[in-house]
Amino acid sequence: MPSRARAISSVFIDGTDPHGYITVSKKALVNGEPVDEVCGGQTVTFQYTVRDNVLLWPALPPLYPNPVPAGPLYYVNILDSDPTLGDIDGTVAGVTIQPGATVTFTKTRIISVGEVSSSSILVTGNFSLAQSPGDAVSATDTWTVTGINCDSRIEKRVNGAVPTGGQSFTFEVRTGASVNSVGTTISSAIADAANGGNVGMASLQLNTAYQFCETNLLPGWTTSLSQIAGSFVPNSAGGNPDNSVVCINFTLNPDVPTVFQVNNSTPVGGPARTIGYWKNWASCGSSKGRQDPILDYVLSRFGFGPALPPDPLPNPLPAILTGVTFGSLTIDTCSEAINMLDKSTTGGVKKASHPAYNMAAQLLAVKLNIQAGAAPRCIAPYVLEGEQLLLAIGFNGTGSPGYSATQGARMNVLASYFDAYNNSDPNLCPLP
Secondary structure, eight states, X not given: OOOTTGGGTTEEOOTTOTTOSEEEEEEEEETTEEOSEEETTEEEEEEEEEXXXXXXXXXXXXXXXXXXXXXXXXXXXXXXXXTTTOBSSOOSSOEEEOTTOEEEEEEEEEXXXXXXXXXXXXXXXXXXXXXBOOOEEEEEEEEEEEEEOOOEEEEEEETTBOOOTTOEEEEEEEESOBTTBOOEEEXXXXXXXXXXXXXXXXXXXXTOEEEEEEEOOXXXXXXXXGGSTTOBOTTTTSSOOOTTOEEEEEEOOTTSOEEEEEEXXXXXXXXXXXXXXXXXXXXXXXXXXXXXXXXXXHHHTBTBOOOOOOSSOOSSOOOOSSOEEETTEEEOSHHHHHHHHTTBOTTSOBOTTSHHXXXXXXXXXXXXXXXXXXXXTTOHHHHHHHHHHHHHTTOOSSSOOOOOHHHHHHHHHHHHHHHHHHTTOTTOOSOO
């Protein structure tokens, strides 16, 4: 007759039973946190923890008065019923767990949209004396994780209607964008006439802070994103930000679809763009070839009435006939314009500390904005004053023209007005 201790052979112990010979837990983790829903396409880490509870037993139930061997748990095998996970410990002979100790294994897999991974694990092993096979024990645990659709969707309208013709609008999802940083773009999409203005973004992740941004806003165009509380221009706290980008913060909510409804309009005289914008959207300079040559196109339109640049731009671009003139200087090439916007001579010599070059850079952006269809607002008299100051000191975009203390101070004041205008400062007007 077998001993009473042997009578517990092949006992089934549930993994949640605190008095089990062994216990096991299964968890689905993302970034170290347990999850039961994940965005489709996301990699999930399944964590399995097995514990040998022999030394934790204060006593056996009355039915089994003989003590349980206080030895290690040998030949442990961990199997997951999910066939893509399968053999967890990955060994033929199994593993050994010392009394009171735990072992942890992990395995990863991608969960697709609509997929439910509801698998159980079975842990089997033998307690033994002197490393000979002893009583067989087992435990199970189950964790269910579901892949859900975490896409965000854009519903884009232009003056309340779907985009038409060649109109296209670019949107991005970023991380880390703020008034102090442009952030990192992780997904982008273009809304246009072909998709009726409705387009989805790539799969994002739950419980992650994102920024939804509209980019490439032409001079004179407005976006409804700017009307949302907390909207911001990336990196606007320093340098020369590109205010053709507007962002808002958001976090995915799995229970409510994330839909961004964005309306752009072209009122008579829309917002201006910064020096940073004009330097970016040009055929030359550091952004050469990466953006549409809006600066080149607008330079070609001086001598004609102000007008919003068409979308798309004509190809080839019109020739630059007259260019833009202020002081004794005419700018009729992309490189001259970029150098002047960079507070340099037309030949590229940096002069940022010179009041005339500092003001001329902002003044050039003002004139480009107005020619591109942005509203002059209250800036026009100061544009004329700035041009007259440059004439008075003989400014021609080369060298370092002299100026009086009064002239220098006034050029600095005008530069601040022009900068506020180019940043579409809502509090610009009235000016003194």
